[in-house]
Amino acid sequence: GENVEQHPSTLSVQEGDSAVIKCTYSDSASNYFPWYKQELGKGPQLIIDIRSNVGEKKDQRIAVTLNKTAKHFSLHITETQPEDSAVYFCAASNQVAYKYIFGTGTRLKVLA
Amino acid sequence: GAGVSQSPSNKVTEKGKDVELRCDPISGHTALYWYRQSLGQGLEFLIYFQGNSAPDKSGLPSDRFSAERTGGSVSTLTIQRTQQEDSAVYLCASSFAGTQYFGPGTRLLVL
Numbered sequence: 001g002e003n004v005e006q007h008p009s010t011l012s013v014q015e016g017d018s019a020v021i022k023c024t025y026s027d028s029a030s031n032y033f034p035w036y037k038q039e040l041g042k043g044p045q046l047i048i049d050i051r052s053n054v055g056e057k058k059d060q061r062i063a064v065t066l067n068k069t070a071k072h073f074s075l076h077i078t079e080t081q082p083e084d085s086a087v088y089f090c091a092a093s094n095q096v097a098y099k100y101i102f103g104t105g106t107r108l109k110v111l112a
Numbered sequence: 113g114a115g116v117s118q119s120p121s122n123k124v125t126e127k128g129k130d131v132e133l134r135c136d137p138i139s140g141h142t143a144l145y146w147y148r149q150s151l152g153q154g155l156e157f158l159i160y161f162q163g164n165s166a167p168d169k170s171g172l173p174s175d176r177f178s179a180e181r182t183g184g185s186v187s188t189l190t191i192q193r194t195q196q197e198d199s200a201v202y203l204c205a206s207s208f209a210g211t212q213y214f215g216p217g218t219r220l221l222v223l
Contacts, residue, residue, distance in 0.1 A: 032210055032211075034211065034212070036214070042216055042217075043116075043203055043214035043215050043216045043217045044155075044203070044214045045214070046211065046212070046213065049211065089154065089155065093210060095209075095210035098143060098160055098162070098167075098168070098207075099157070099160070099168070100145075100157075100212060102154055102155045103154065104153075104154045105153075105154050
């Protein structure tokens with residue numbers, strides 16, 4: 001069946017450094033790729049998303065890149081801050097259909 | 113409110129009791145999803161609604177789980193005869209144009 005693999009499962013970086021989280025999807029019909037941040041005790045919050053007609057999208061310190069040929073997309077966080085510490089989930093969806101397939105999550109820890 | 117809301121935020125129940133979890137989606141969002149998240153784990157899809165219909169119930173773990181949606185808005189997830197393994201966070205999300213927005217979740221603890 002369809003799946004999304006997410007790596008790494010945990011990531012520790014020093015404050016100010018960059019963090020990169022990678023996801024690979026299996027369904028070639030996927031055309032929408034959101035990223036969610038989940039803080040302790042809260043629901044996932046959408047932080048950035050990308051559609052299949054673009055290769056990169058940036059929003060301040062956060063960027064997402066997409067390689068449709070390789071079925072691979074990544075989240076890049078620059079100049080990390082302690083408040084970036086959270087669990088991050090990627091997802092892949094075919095927006096014609098309804099189903100999201102989520103990655104297993106990456107626990108990011110930014111060390112002050 | 114502007115976001116998805118869920119109630120209760122926390123629920124402690126005894127094994128064998130029934131529980132009802134409520135989700136109020138963002139106004140105008142036609143699609144609604146329920147997920148389950150066990151401690152430290154990812155998101156397990158339970159059920160999807162388009163309007164009041166549930167075209168995909170394949171994620172419901174057993175026949176003790178059911179959900180309904182009325183008026184194209186509020187949804188209720190019911191768990192009958194709760195078991196300890198039902199303890200988890202139950203997340204609701206509503207969607208418009210393919211983008212999902214999550215509520216804060218209901219933390220269920222079955223003793």
